[in-house]
Amino acid sequence: MMIEARGLVRTFKTKRGPVQAVQGVDLEVADGEIVGFLGPNGAGKTTTMRMLATLIQPTAGTATVAGCDLAKDPVGVRRRIGYVPQSGSTLPEAIAGDEVVDHARLYGVPKAKAIAEGQRLFEELDLPGLWRRQCKTLSGGQRRRLDIVMGLIHDPKLIFLDEPTTGLDPQARANLWEHIRGLRDRGATIFLTTHYLDEADALCDRILVIDHGKIVASGTPENLKQQVSGDAVRLTIADTAQAPAVMKIVRELEGAVEVGTEDDVVGFRIPRGGSVLPTLLRSIDAQGIELHGVEVHRPTLDDVFLTMTGRSLRDEDANPTEEKKEAAA
Ligand SMILES: Nc1ncnc2c1ncn2[C@@H]1O[C@H](COP(=O)(O)OP(=O)(O)OP(=O)(O)O)[C@@H](O)[C@H]1O
Structure with missing residues (x-):
């Protein structure tokens, strides 16, 4: 060592x-x-x-x-x-x-x-x-x-x-x-x-x-x-009024966590996001809901940091440095 x-x-x-x-x-x-x-x-x-x-x-x-x-x-x-x-x-x-x-x-x-x-x-x-x-x-x-x-x-x-x-x-x-x-x-x-x-x-x-x-x-x-629970999936829906219906479908997927919505996007995490998409898209389509976009992101180290500390690494700046100057003075 x-x-x-x-x-x-x-x-x-x-x-x-x-x-x-x-x-x-x-x-x-x-x-x-x-x-x-x-x-x-x-x-x-x-x-x-x-x-x-x-x-x-x-x-x-x-x-x-x-x-x-x-x-x-x-x-x-x-x-x-x-x-x-x-x-x-x-x-x-x-x-x-x-x-x-x-x-x-x-x-x-x-x-x-x-x-x-x-x-x-x-x-x-x-x-x-x-x-x-x-x-x-x-x-x-x-x-x-x-x-x-x-x-x-x-x-x-x-x-x-x-x-x-x-x-x-x-x-x-x-x-x-x-x-x-x-x-x-x-x-x-x-x-x-x-x-x-x-x-x-x-x-x-x-x-x-x-x-x-x-x-x-x-x-x-x-x-x-891998410690972060799965890939991040974002579904952009054509009509925001349908967000609750999309969330309901997503919640039925096995392993889906952190299901949430913001504006016209429904987001969640799920292991092997790519492989659950075909089934998910069929269910959404079957209910006549139109999507404008689908994105799947592999977790990044930033997600790890966020999960571990509840904060994004990138957001941290300025203040602690100020403190340090003061502390050193
Ligand atoms: N000589 C010092 N006197 C008083 N406080 C100090 C001193 N050196 C560091 N600190 C404080 O200890 C804490 C840790 O500082 P440190 O420099 O180890 O952080 P860091 O992770 O290396 O940060 P940075 O990325 O800004 O270099 C900070 O709160 C800092 O203000």
């Missing part, structure tokens, strides 16, 4: 009283996995990751990270991990290659080795010819890949990435996903935080969902989706 954490708690003291950022997190990450830590702003993702990366101390709980005990051997943990913070760590005026070499030397990597390894990583992460460039002249995607080079320069077994693709355009994100998969393919274990459900879905072997400082779900993207 690359990470094994039990009962991690972190409370921050603030002027307004204690903030319980992380409230008893248990988690496990196996060797060679890409695990995504998903949750809305302020859920406790960064705080958990910073504890695991030895940057802040847990208020309570224990963890083994990369084979070392977090409390007893934080130096051992630090030597074996790479941590790429949300904001990156390069100075705008600095030369990219110099930043990498300086960073490597902090870990005791000899200069010649740091240059050779740094330049190899520049090739691997698609930064050719940028070794002597000022950091501020790099594109957002290039700068993020440079951050990752810095996190990799001492050849860590475990890499923490805090929101690696926030602020990147879709193409740069997809490109970074490829690189992250490449790191895993050569034996690294990756633990990343993200707000993006599509990112977690596309990139991660396993997902942990955190909300209000607690893990509320975990599993592969597929088995998380």
